[in-house]
Amino acid sequence: MDILTASKLIEKRELSPVDLVKKTLEKISEENPKNNSFITVSGEEALVAAKVLEQELMKGKVRGALHGIPIAIKDLIFTKNIRTTMGSKVYENFIPDTDATVIQKLKDAGAIIIGKTNTHEFAYGPIGDRSYFGACRNPHNLEKISGGSSSGSAAAVAAGMVGGALGTDTGGSIRVPSAACGVVGMKPTFGLVSKKGVFDLGYTLDHVGPITTNVKDNALLLNSLVGYDPGDPYSLNTERKDYSLLIGNELRGKVIGIPSFYFDVIDEEVHAAVTKCIKIFESLHVEIKKLNINCMERIAEAQVVTIQSEAAAVHMHTIENHKEDVDSEVYERLVASQEVKGYEYVLSQIERAQLINEYNQSFEDVDILLAPTLPILPTDIGQREVQINDQKEAVRHALLRLTSPTNYTGNPSLSIPCGMSKNTLPIGLQLISKHGNEAVLYQFGYALEQNI
Template sequence: MNKELLEKTVTELAELIKTRKVSPVEVTENLLEYIDHINPKTNAYISITADTALKSARKAETEITAGNYKGVFHGVPIALKDNIYFGKELTTMASKIHGDFIPEHDATVTAKLREAGAIFTGKLNMHEYAWGADNNNPHFGAVHNPWNPEKIPGGSSGGSGAAVASHSTYSSLGTDTAGSIRIPSASCGTVGLKPTHGRVSKYGVYPLAWTLDHVGPIAKSVADAAAMLSTISGFDINDPTSANVPAHDYLSGMNGNVKGLRIGINEDYFFKDVDSRVEKIVRDRIADLEKMGAVIKPVSIPTLRHAQWIVLATGLPEASTIHHRNLQTRPNDFGADIRLLFEIGELFSGVDYLQAQQARRQLKIEFVKALSEVDVIITPTIPLIPPTIGVDTVDINGNTGSYIENSIRFTGPSNLTGLPALSVPAGIAEGMPVGLQIIGRAFDEARILNVGMAIELMKPLGNHRPILSP
């Protein structure tokens, strides 16, 4: 097993494949051998598709040898969250109810990656139906955080976060309804990008809450996240929420230069009730950006004080609508935690939902105003250090609170507004990675990726590495 090869980023690996220093078959065989070794420890994969992966690797090798190199993902093995459809292949949503579901078609993002020459090694574990943040799945087992196997990896895309962090995939896609890309990224020390709503098609991705759902990359580096976004973004007539906005090459032009960048800080919400160790790390990185020439400016977003209620009054009823029939006919086939959430979702009235949408509109207006005064807003991604698997509470500076409510507190607003948000590693606390969130203007992913690169160049994780890694 070649450990050095496993630890390559996608962009590093792509150069080796392009120049034929390594072959897609060699890379895929090496990764599959490692998956067999590491997955019993992380439980990141629900299914491993070794035979089809090797077949795709041989095809990619033939194409590249013939001079038909397609780009960054050609010949690169990756795995996707198990609510993203693969045509004619099992897609379970990590549930019992869809335990034997085989979609007829690829999701649009799957098709784009397939067309780009990516090799799929399997489907990744997740919180059942993407409705939770601890990934302690009753049907497929808990996912273990590679930094500390006793800790949760965050969710709902916990398998994606754990697989990327443990190097059992070179990159991945997650879905994000209230933070489900960024929470596992913060918890597992990876880069997670929730793009602008409409930037990436959701066609062929099983929904959680229609107006809040997003699809985006979980990656080893900011450059890898940029490469993934370039590959999967673009208008899709099959998705009614898709925005007809040109896609970009997000890799070009990224240099980490933040001189003159205006960074907004909202103290009243995004720095309230934050674990002191997390807060110090995030503030230290902001200070580092200021030393690089960025300008710090306070911003006011008053409606944030209602954000958690707006997320719940929107997401719970939408999710319960999607699962209403199964909740009526086979409630015991849901895990107990999400069954309760679906039941609560049916208690909201039409008035509750519509009032939430009015407050949501006001929140959008206030974010647009704030982002007219600054270029980005920086926050902690999550205000806590991940708890132990099976523990649904968290201690923040001596105060005990709900893990799930606190985990989505700083990520949920970007789902309500649809604005792009990036989580990058910012440091280490108690042996666990800490995430920093960068929120930007609509369709301004290039800017937040560049800020993320500036932080990445600081090497905030130092020589720390996950326990479960090559």
């Protein structure tokens, strides 16, 4: 059941929060052994919260559309008195004594924390098969990756265990698993959603955002998360908006840009699915314009330098003291990240404002950019090399190639399902716009969702 459907039933008192939590726990018990989406299920805590919210409902108090709705949380986001592991043996028994800002916002809105979802260890990987608690499997094909690092959040939504979940995104970690699992994932504008109480990977790249079954639910969940937080040094102090405001508005006269960078090396089935979506937008009287964004290679290189430098800084203690406790592949990547020179990081930050400005010049003539979310279909668990047409590429690099640029620039990016492969694996489409333009992305995403 999607969030808005459940919300309406709860408001009419046709569905109780307690019953919904019980049904959710039953569904998790049924599905989780198959795909390993959840690390920790907080059933007792969820039932206690549901009873309180049900009493409020009986007294006529409804906190909003999330009142009584179970939400899953990536196990990188601190939850008071609920284990938060970062997918690592290092934090296997860590229990925070405070909630992250986004968790407090969800609770204030009436949402119920149902459990903590699997993540590629420390969120340092887009594949989702390197967690101390085991690989997260794709609900569409259990031999395939779910994508990462917000693997469990996307898989839990795709498997129907929850209607919504939170993920984090440093190089694509909301959008990659959303595309791989066939759900909707939003990486908002950098700083729009507080990162306070979220375990760091890249200080200037990390984003928190919603994963849901559909566009309307995604906008609803984002609305509950945004807001200035003085506890987050990167938090934006901007006017609050209703990000669902443009959903349903017609697109006639709008312009979509098709940047060549995102289409250079992609799987044929992915290309066919994305091309079909472009034609759908044309049928909605949207103008399609091909673009060259000349700074894309420099942005991609600067993003790699940034994430490596910042991850190495975050994990100095991990590298020095926990070699035996960290997955070997993740540990090797952390050690390799230390090889970035200080001057390289400084240069990547000095040129950042200019590169962001060059990237945003693309929007002078178009409303949004359209691109595949992933250039490939979900690969086998454990697979580390993939062939795209006649070229071989590392799976990790392929998964991040089309998503990581907007982590560096901070532009909002929405991944939505746009088709299935001949082997019934999901394909995702990525919509990108100017900073603060999430409502426009939802407008386009909803139009496609209704016509695909």
